[in-house]
Amino acid sequence: MTESTRPEARVPRGFVDRRARDLAAERAILDAVSEIYERYGFERLETGAFEYADALGKFLPDADRPNEGVFALQDDDEQWMALRYDLTAPLARFAAQTWETLPKPFRRYAYGPVWRNEKPGPGRFREFTQCDADTVGSARPEADAEIIAMAVEGLQAAGLPAGSAVLKINNRKLLDGLFDAHGVADPKQRLTALRAMDKYDRLGLDGVRELLGKGRLDESGDYTKGAELASPAIVAVESFLAAAGSPDLSRADVVAALANLGLGEKGAEALTELSQIDAALTAMGVAQDAARIDPTVVRGLEYYTGAVFEAELLLATTDEKGQPMRFGSVGGGGRYDDLVARFTGERTPATGFSFGVSRLAAALRAAGRDLSAQVRGPVVVIAFDQARMADYFKVAEELRSAGVAAEVYLGQSGMKAQMKYADRRLSPAAVIVGEDELAAGTVTIKDLDLGRALSAKVTDNAEWREQRPGQQTVLRAELVATVRKILDQAS
Structure with a gap:
């Protein structure tokens, strides 16, 4: 046309x-x-x-x-x-x-x-x-x-x-x-x-x-x-x-x-x-x-x-x-x-x-x-590597099976843009499963609600990076329980 x-x-x-x-x-x-x-x-x-x-x-x-x-x-x-x-x-x-x-x-x-x-x-x-x-x-x-x-x-x-x-x-x-x-x-x-x-x-x-x-x-x-x-x-x-x-x-x-x-x-x-x-x-x-x-x-x-x-x-x-x-x-x-x-x-x-x-x-x-204002988006699983997509979908499916709304990021952008995407979705949390996490059998979870609240109080970028507010690394077996705790605190 x-x-x-x-x-x-x-x-x-x-x-x-x-x-x-x-x-x-x-x-x-x-x-x-x-x-x-x-x-x-x-x-x-x-x-x-x-x-x-x-x-x-x-x-x-x-x-x-x-x-x-x-x-x-x-x-x-x-x-x-x-x-x-x-x-x-x-x-x-x-x-x-x-x-x-x-x-x-x-x-x-x-x-x-x-x-x-x-x-x-x-x-x-x-x-x-x-x-x-x-x-x-x-x-x-x-x-x-x-x-x-x-x-x-x-x-x-x-x-x-x-x-x-x-x-x-x-x-x-x-x-x-x-x-x-x-x-x-x-x-x-x-x-x-x-x-x-x-x-x-x-x-x-x-x-x-x-x-x-x-x-x-x-x-x-x-x-x-x-x-x-x-x-x-x-x-x-x-x-x-x-x-x-x-x-x-x-x-x-x-x-x-x-x-x-x-x-x-x-x-x-x-x-x-x-x-x-x-x-x-x-x-x-x-x-x-x-x-x-x-x-x-x-x-x-x-x-x-x-x-x-x-x-x-x-x-x-x-x-x-x-x-x-x-x-x-x-x-x-x-x-x-x-x-x-x-x-x-x-x-x-x-x-x-x-x-x-x-x-x-x-x-x-x-x-x-x-x-x-009470409507929340899903937990977002960050995607780093095309070759690891199956691992990311396993994480998302584990959360969904436990009754937690979750999605794998399916765009082509990097880490920073994916976190911005999760924020725009009003996601309560983002799950990071990089090479280090996969090797150690862990996941890193960013509490986005806590991060939003703390960002209003921290004015120095260096301090922000050092504190890494609202972020924790837990064993893979603790994924669902940790995310549920974040969801319960937000409700």
Whole structure:
């Protein structure tokens, strides 16, 4: 190929290449969370990457725009199918298709990549890994509570210590009751008001008040048209948002405060459900500061039908430049009782929680808890002489047989470059088997972790060479035990 016909090596926009350390961090999260979900009695379900496009619900492409929002293609039978946008739509399809054979309620968890044909941006990718847990077939508020308790425990197992995240709980029926009680009947007006309330954390009460009224002009000069609610309705929304009060309020205290607002029949129904969720959470030992009721939470404006919840990161986080940043939500969920009905025509209650695995890994990294830092490379056996390659492979195989990851260096470089290679692999140790070692029945082992630590303290090159930090020569029979000791010290 000529230079003019060579393709440019590039990754498509919105997609990323991930090396072993990033993948290992995500795998550690998934392994830890899976153990929690299975302990709660949830079974793992894996569905295919593609679904028929009409199974994707509100993300169904328009007839003349089959790739809008999803990556779709036409099968040989001229049916449109698309890469899954999330893990919930495939669950709804699976439940509807196999409902007669499933244990009911059906409790499942799933994880895997999802794809979105949207404009990529910082931290916004077209492919990423999600992890979901859902209960289909139970209308009990206790099912919501169990999902919340499991989310709290799962996030802690993934690496967020107790007190570093909070599950905020609300109920969409409270919002419906609020609007019903104050004559806000227009669906578009309600939707605009809900979007305004969703900005409470970012804009505060003053900003929300403007968006509930005529509108708001932000600092950039952009104007957002408001919901144009009547003054009594705006005051009622403000009182509703203020009911969250101090984070120190118990779940029962918040329910009591909301009960004084007069939220009509739907609101009363929601408060009963929230009280039942509180009782179940208390019974399961979920602390008040780990999961609290917060009426400012607004999620899935056209999707959720009852309880909603959102996991907010409380840890101090910094960006790549070391500047403080607010990370915000690391997961969320709620009750969606209308999704399976798209296939069956019968309302089927369902509730679930979902988090982005890459986003959670990024949150841990931003909080200084990078799981990828725990990923180590293999022990590297240094290769000096082509004629001795069989001896080097015997050393590597001895380590592998003992359960230690090991490799023989297969490049063409000398000793210095091989040691640099081992360092870049984050190898815990390098094994040297030269002519002297072979003759004496010994091996020389360099503890690379110790060498890295000591190198920061020794400033004189001559002293460094004299001390030979982290290096020892042992009998060949002691190879495995010596390497294991290094590995144990590093763990």
